[in-house]
Amino acid sequence: MSTIHALHAAADDIAALRPGYADQDTPLVRNCWYVAGRSGEIGRELMQRRILGVDVALYRTLAGAPVAVRNRCPHRSFPLAKGKLEGDILVCGYHGMQFDTSGRCAKMPSMPISPSNANVRSFPLVERYPLVWIWMGEPDLADEALVPDTSWLSDPAHQSVTGAFFMRSDYVAMHENLLDQTHFPFLHPGTVGTPEYARSKLDVREEGEQIVIDRALRNSPPPGIYGVPAGIMHKRVDRLSEARFISPAMHVAFAQILDPAPDGDAPGRYRFNITHLITPETNHTIHYWWFNTRDFKLDDAEADRHLQTASEQAYLEDVDALEWISDVVRKDAEPQFDLNFAPDKPGLLMRRNLYRMAAREADVAAR
Template sequence: MTSGKPFPVNAWYPAAWGNEVDRTLKARTICEQEIVLFRRTDGAVAALEDACWHRLLPLSMGRLAGDQVVCGYHGLVFNASGRCTHMPAQQTINPSACVRAYPVVEKHRLVWVWPGDPALAKEALVPDFHWNDGAEWKGEGGTFYSLKCDWRLVVDNLMDLTHETYVHSDSIGHDAILDTPFEVTHAENTATMTRWMIDIDPPPFWAKQLGRPGKVDRWQIVTFQAPAVVIGDVGVAPAATGAPQGDRSHGVNGAFLAAIAPETETSCHYFWNFVRTFRTDDEDLSRALQRAHVNDGKGVYDQDHVVLEAQQRAINRHPRQPFYNLNIDAGALWARRIIDRMLEQERGPQGSVQAAE
């Protein structure tokens, strides 16, 4: 199964936070496929095509009856496997009456859906997002649903943090990001950008978290996991206390987490979190950090939101591909190459379809 669109379909994508899926019907579009989510009585999550077999009314406009979905138009009933179990005013059920059931896994506090070939949907392929589990790392995130930009622009944004100097100048931006060399490494399905800024003044956000004056060593280690997860290992420690050599015990360590789901060619769902290993029992800090990232248009991710949507509007007005690239784009370019390879595999000359192993 291929889509012909700029997103691989043979992959796990986040569809919702686990605590969002309950005994109601939740509509979501993933890779231009309309899906309805609900939680069964045994606690497991089900995901069905959001269109009744009969007249295509979205099933999300219906209701749950036990573990079955009742269409809100004519009352056809579908079980969690997508099979029709009841048709109004007739005893015989048409054997072709079914809707597609999607593979679904609940892991790392997110509900992941596989929009491609179900035979390739191995749970072992769910991206490593363990930072989000709330064990060693603590934090509360959120979602930009239907962010109005190509999902790959979010990956570009996170893989090149030089934008912090300009977009986030009042919080995490710093000229040292521009002046410090970085390294990009890659494997088959990952790309990592590493930058160490040694003996610098901390930007306002990190100075506040460290809570002591003086120069710092700052790190940014950002890893892309194909096709749509980015993890940023970030933090600061007092200069010359051993952080570059592996001892971060004197500093503060955070991680920004991004799990992205294409919605359409020009919109996406962006699940984000910022987690930390310091003051993990401080719930007030968790809420404060959440507000620092999203807060009525004033947070760090709010600022990215504005830039990304403006960029997409500009692309729509002045389409030209490829973009012009600079040295700072190396991490994003490797991520794009990996995504392109996945797309080529799905659209292979013989129609073969492979999942990322």
């Protein structure tokens, strides 16, 4: 892996960085719950998705339970998602081998007795609507209590808009982008970015392996993405935010807009939860789902349209930027060690923690 050098830093104690920071070549963290897909994506029609470099076949049983198995028949590597379902049995389309939901071979048509060693790996799944989570690591470590909280996505007191992108970038760069709020006014000037926000003070802290950023901007115009649906673009408000690197699979931001002088019966507080879900396909490609959730104007179609359009614009700007960066890093023949500055501390802490997670897994595998 490449070494990250800090060539400039202020008083945040990040001046003397050494190897030990994740980059695009660091082994992917496997002992983690990742999103396999939205609940509505997985049904009785077989689908396939590559997750952490492994081809996975996904479907639902007749009772509606989601199932995930390796998308590769143990006989001749035929992709099982190209087969068919007979009840809850997955039938390979090449030689008709049949597998139950645990991946055990239930029948080999060309043999009188099913071979006991002809099984496919199954993966633990947990459905927390509207998401299905998958565990690609050691099955014995798949603790459902570790599935990240996204309860606001199914809470009737909230309304969400959502979208998805497939990205030719890496999950390290994506998490760093989400923790880097200084790019907002320049990459997202029409949506989330304001010059005042980039200059506002941020506080960074660690809670276990989570990285948390707290930011407060007082008496300032709201960004369009929040101000337009709230109907407060003509006001000066307080903007409070908490951004969290939750896990290798998830980043979430909790934003509040406080109006000190609300008009009529308008609320004085507007809450937005922005959920970013990141599942590596490989070290250099990712599946990315996003949700922008609000706690006001729940039945307002115009608010939905604005948040959908503005969110798609902002996140597509991130996708484009990260894919351009990835292309330069992969193709430029002259090496470069990127500079780091004091505002980069949250991303560097995340890179360090991702590296430690990957290193722990490598240590265990080597024993």
